[in-house]
Amino acid sequence: MRFFALTAVASLLSAVSAANITVIVGKNGTLTYTPNSVTANVGDVVAFQFVAKNHTVTQSTFATPCTPKTNPAGVSSGFQPVASGATSFPEWSFTVQNASAPLWFYCQQVGHCGQGMVFALNPTADKTFAAFQAAALASASNGTSGGYGYPGGTGSTTGSGTTTGSGTTTGSGSASSASTKPASGAMVVGGKAAAFLTIAGLVAGLNL
Numbered sequence: 001m002r003f004f005a006l007t008a009v010a011s012l013l014s015a016v017s018a019a020n021i022t023v024i025v026g027k028n029g030t031l032t033y034t035p036n037s038v039t040a041n042v043g044d045v046v047a048f049q050f051v052a053k054n055h056t057v058t059q060s061t062f063a064t065p066c067t068p069k070t071n072p073a074g075v076s077s078g079f080q081p082v083a084s085g086a087t088s089f090p091e092w093s094f095t096v097q098n099a100s101a102p103l104w105f106y107c108q109q110v111g112h113c114g115q116g117m118v119f120a121l122n123p124t125a126d127k128t129f130a131a132f133q134a135a136a137l138a139s140a141s142n143g144t145s146g147g148y149g150y151p152g153g154t155g156s157t158t159g160s161g162t163t164t165g166s167g168t169t170t171g172s173g174s175a176s177s178a179s180t181k182p183a184s185g186a187m188v189v190g191g192k193a194a195a196f197l198t199i200a201g202l203v204a205g206l207n208l
């Protein structure tokens, strides 16, 4: 009985203290995450809201900022196209499960990572956001780091944003699928690899 009472108190406390941190993706049409670096505690939800263009939030590693994490596969929101003038925005989130483990993310859209569109969760004194972003920028003129350093196309975006994001983590976070409507259930970490979209090349007429 005492066990159950303590459990109830513990979940109440964590519910009260957990924060929901919102990161805006593509604010005002820029190739950015705002903020681009977040410090979060275990249980905090980091929610990405896609407000423009056609971006992703895709897990990579500190060493290779512009390449999807493998072994085990990281999480990814998948592409979240947002029509210009949209009034509702897709959202994708995960819950922090280990605040001591920094997590690294980038945008898989052609050219965006090489222009510095990267995000860090709980970077450290050794592995800083600045160093991570510098490595992403350096990969733009260097085909060895994922090949996403091509200039993006220009044009206008069409399409609307229903999210079908899903994925797994390395054990330091859990992913939940989300959409412009509340998801019916949270997707918790599992062993299934996220399906990463590959970028075939420039697509004329897209507002990348």
Ligand SMILES: *[C@@H]1O[C@H](CO)[C@@H](O)[C@H](O)[C@H]1NC(C)=O
Pocket (backbone or CB within 6 Å): 015, 016, 017, 018, 019, 020, 045
């Ligand atoms: C954080 O967001 C989740 C999912 O939207 C929600 O269930 C939870 O109540 C929120 N927590 C806080 C502290 O706002």
Ligand SMILES: *[C@@H]1O[C@H](CO)[C@@H](O)[C@H](O)[C@H]1NC(C)=O
Pocket (backbone or CB within 6 Å): 028, 029
């Ligand atoms: C948004 O972008 C437009 C066009 O680049 C610029 O003129 C405007 O100042 C920006 N607004 C903000 C709040 O940054």
Ligand SMILES: *[C@@H]1O[C@H](CO)[C@@H](O)[C@H](O)[C@H]1NC(C)=O
Pocket (backbone or CB within 6 Å): 098, 099, 100, 101, 102, 171, 172
């Ligand atoms: C959390 O991450 C740190 C750093 O990667 C690791 O040393 C530690 O074992 C992890 N803790 C758990 C409970 O997974």
Ligand SMILES: *[C@@H]1O[C@H](CO)[C@@H](O)[C@H](O)[C@H]1NC(C)=O
Pocket (backbone or CB within 6 Å): 063, 064, 135, 138, 139, 142, 143, 144, 145
């Ligand atoms: C290319 O990028 C990789 C990974 O960031 C780096 O190790 C390598 O030194 C770079 N090569 C050149 C020629 O810049």
Ligand SMILES: *[C@@H]1O[C@H](CO)[C@@H](O)[C@H](O)[C@H]1NC(C)=O
Pocket (backbone or CB within 6 Å): 054, 079, 081, 109, 110, 157, 158, 159, 199, 203, 206
């Ligand atoms: C979003 O970008 C991806 C990758 O470039 C592309 O395959 C997809 O068609 C784009 N979606 C829209 C609606 O533009």
Ligand SMILES: [Cu+2]
Pocket (backbone or CB within 6 Å): 031, 054, 055, 056, 107, 108, 109, 112, 117
């Ligand atoms: Cu992007």
